[in-house]
Amino acid sequence: MTLNEIGRQAKEVSRLLGILGSREKNMGLEEAARSLLEGEEEILLANQEDCEKAKNSGMSQGLLDRLMLTPARVQAMADGLLQVAALEDPVGEVLSVKLRPNGLQIGQKRVPLGVIGMIYEARPNVTADAFGLCFKSGNAVILKGGSDAIRSNQAIVRCLREGLVHAGLPADAVQLVEDTNRDTTRELMRLNQYVDVLIPRGGAGLIRAVVENSTVPVIETGTGNCHIYVDESADFNMALDIIYNAKTQRIGVCNACESLVVHRAIAERFLPLLKRKLKDKQVEIRADEAACAIEPSFTPAAEEDWGTEYLDYILSLKLVDSLDEAIAHINHYNTGHSEAIVTSDYFNAQRFLNEVDAAAVYVNASTRFTDGEEFGFGAEIGISTQKLHARGPMGLKELTTTKYIIYGDGQIR
């Protein structure tokens, strides 16, 4: 099937999905979950083939871990669909109705986006997760996963589609682009006629490629060069706990802390404590000259350190003379994800919240909370680091748009 046909079918099915009630959509999700569990063996076999091929071609252990499915992971995918079924359906809510002086009633109603394109890498669980969220929010989804996971994705999508058919719903609510060559991906990025939005999920390279090449509107997700600023008035123990958590609880995630900014007035007392706190995780600290003068065991930072998302046991560290300098530094180098201040000062907390430009700005808490579950959305399709449409964790509501519905009785201008 050509990409154009996939697009046309998705658009056609999206008309139907847009007017389905929650009861039917939830039945579809439940049948899809059941079908995933019934197809476990087929999915695991397909995944085994993917993994062997990836191993032979030298995939790193970290990526192999992401690619590999187990019975528990298949169960988790099915559970994920049931969790989405339990979430409130955002579609159909009328946000407001205004009566205009001429008698027109103008309402704004939440409706699905239509057709969502997902472009992602070799994590086959994204296949089921993305389907669940897109389907519950009334959208058709076109999935384009990485070539390394193609057999796994084929097996998962086959199960999802069987589940839908069982529930009397159209299989084409979820379609997989099986042709994994780059030209097809580029074509998908320019399928404006049928695709309403593209959501890339994966590394910085993938996301940049989608932003660079798409004519379809893109929601940029992902990279997080997250800072923690330790203010002059910070409670040291709180700061150390937050830094330890944000850096080391999980290093490969976009809301992990990558860079510290510390007020110079407390540096002599704070840096030795910091060094001791991070010792058991062997975190390397790449610091500016002034910090290295206080703690010679720190590695001297290079300019590129300030802009680097390490996703590793590494932290950059910069001393500043003022909150102004801290905010300017963070606004210059951050990626618009999550930024935190540790402070006891009311005015500094307020200024940081107001002036730091990011999706999530924290006072006295770990940046690791930027997450759909933690924010209470139940599930998320990604974390938007751009400003248009959605910013921060994206749940079901962020997969909708609105339309104006206007009730008249013959009004003309």
Add this chain to the structure above:
Amino acid sequence: MTLNEIGRQAKEVSRLLGILGSREKNMGLEEAARSLLEGEEEILLANQEDCEKAKNSGMSQGLLDRLMLTPARVQAMADGLLQVAALEDPVGEVLSVKLRPNGLQIGQKRVPLGVIGMIYEARPNVTADAFGLCFKSGNAVILKGGSDAIRSNQAIVRCLREGLVHAGLPADAVQLVEDTNRDTTRELMRLNQYVDVLIPRGGAGLIRAVVENSTVPVIETGTGNCHIYVDESADFNMALDIIYNAKTQRIGVCNACESLVVHRAIAERFLPLLKRKLKDKQVEIRADEAACAIEPSFTPAAEEDWGTEYLDYILSLKLVDSLDEAIAHINHYNTGHSEAIVTSDYFNAQRFLNEVDAAAVYVNASTRFTDGEEFGFGAEIGISTQKLHARGPMGLKELTTTKYIIYGDGQIR
């Protein structure tokens, strides 16, 4: 000044604008309005030069009308700024605060987008209007108008900047790209480092070029192939009045009606009345075969008529056998702008509202109401025909985004 410098300055100034209170912003708007009136002579002289040059190079009368400024039009620009000053400031509103089980308070706050790039054609009034809305919503704006209006735009922007300086505010809140060659425009479309969103305003060609070439997120505005469906149960007089209004009240606008869809069961009675109603405006009707058989004076429609935004005294007309066929036709050919049904049937009205995919869907009213003023927004920067971020008329609120502000007392994961 290079575009890069313009971008850097805009980003820098946007930090300040984002935390200005309404009082200061309103003072800036008032001073800018006063400065426009003081500079009237300079603006009119510059505009005269633009108009002469345009006339010599053969610009059409319609475009010349749009380019030409008069004392009344300068007054209207100044009044527009004062109107925007009177509108409620959307910035700073906290949409919700949720207390999470771990004690985190997660609020979602409305904040400016940052830096907005406007790309438009030869209507110098857009220069002042766009500045007013962007400034009131706390955004810095980079204006790139058409080369035909360059002298007018320079004079207007000079006045606006002088007004801001008078109010003690940074002139760089509004900057004009004076270099009007295409390479510079393309560069602006890829200035992701500094520009948060691009809003193109103008003809279909301009908008397509921006969508095709931008890596900066774009809000697509504009083209409207708007339909009116006359249902079997329509009140004929109401239908005729609505069609007459939507087609002829102003032909060059995006919310004018371009195409009719009429139920076959009423065609024999309705088409002669339609022909008579539109006679005094000499509206040409390009109809399908079945309609031409009823009214031989209609012009036979070609396939491309169904997708054409005429912006002229022309209407396409198609007969259908059912509401389903009407909806399918409209969803296939519309541009996502404004669509209307004229009906007395409750169920048909509901189905049309639910199933037609457009920014604004009307029952028994003219499509001409899709407009920021008519919707009660006070002013608009354009009408979005896409689904991401904003759909329909865009007022001040649509020029903002949100950020999550999180209050903790030491929470870690």
